[in-house]
Amino acid sequence: MESMSSLQAPEPTRTDEPEDRDLVARFRAGDSSAFDQIVAAHQERVTRLAFHLLGGEQAVEDVTQEVFLSVFENLKRFRGQCMFSTWVTTIVLNKCRSHGRRRSIWRLRLPWLARPIETMPQPGRRIEAVETGQQVRQAVQGLPVRYREPIVLRYFEELAVAEIGEILGISVAAVEVRLSRARGRLRKTLTPET
Numbered sequence: 785m786e787s788m789s790s791l792q793a794p795e796p797t798r799t800d801e802p803e804d805r806d807l808v809a810r811f812r813a814g815d816s817s818a819f820d821q822i823v824a825a826h827q828e829r830v831t832r833l834a835f836h837l838l839g840g841e842q843a844v845e846d847v848t849q850e851v852f853l854s855v856f857e858n859l860k861r862f863r864g865q866c867m868f869s870t871w872v873t874t875i876v877l878n879k880c881r882s883h884g885r886r887r888s889i890w891r892l893r894l895p896w897l898a899r900p901i902e903t904m905p906q907p908g909r910r911i912e913a914v915e916t917g918q919q920v921r922q923a924v925q926g927l928p929v930r931y932r933e934p935i936v937l938r939y940f941e942e943l944a945v946a947e948i949g950e951i952l953g954i955s956v957a958a959v960e961v962r963l964s965r966a967r968g969r970l971r972k973t974l975t976p977e978t
Contacts (some may be wrong), residue, residue, distance in 0.1 A: 804868035837880040839925035923973040930964035
């Protein structure tokens with residue numbers, strides 16, 4: 785398995801911003817079809833991000849719907865001080881955090897909810913690759929939220945460190961520290977003892 789320290793996510797180029805700005809302007813002008821296009825453009829990424837942050841829970845679909853409801857309700861207040869995708873990512877993080885708090889309350893009341901949901905490997909994939917992927921996902925889910933979020937945003941969503949800092953409301957240096965500590969924890973969890 786490749787070591788976490790050698791993982792280098794590419795610095796993505798965001799070419800969707802002019803299209804997003806146009807869609808937001810059209811929505812504000814009363815074109816309701818623009819919102820459908822916003823959903824179509826961002827749904828896959830929002831769902832993927834929620835999946836990684838929630839650990840593949842069944843609630844991903846509900847959280848995704850909550851995200852787009854929030855986008856719809858707040859789109860007229862979007863000031864454009866950050867990229868639209870950054871704004872949407874912040875909403876996803878907040879909805880996942882809210883879900884995590886609600887789930888923690890229910891775990892106290894219903895302990896059987898704390899059991900992990902078993903997933904079957906997808907047909908056509910090598911079992912080893914699936915097992916490794918599951919181990920990595922479980923290790924990432926085992927991280928405290930303050931470390932899980934930067935790891936997911938950096939390595940699963942391939943966001944730039946500066947954008948992660950903007951989303952989380954912390955400095956670039958703080959993002960780098962959290963990433964370093966998270967990689968260290970993952971290394972300990974994923975490296976077999978010899």
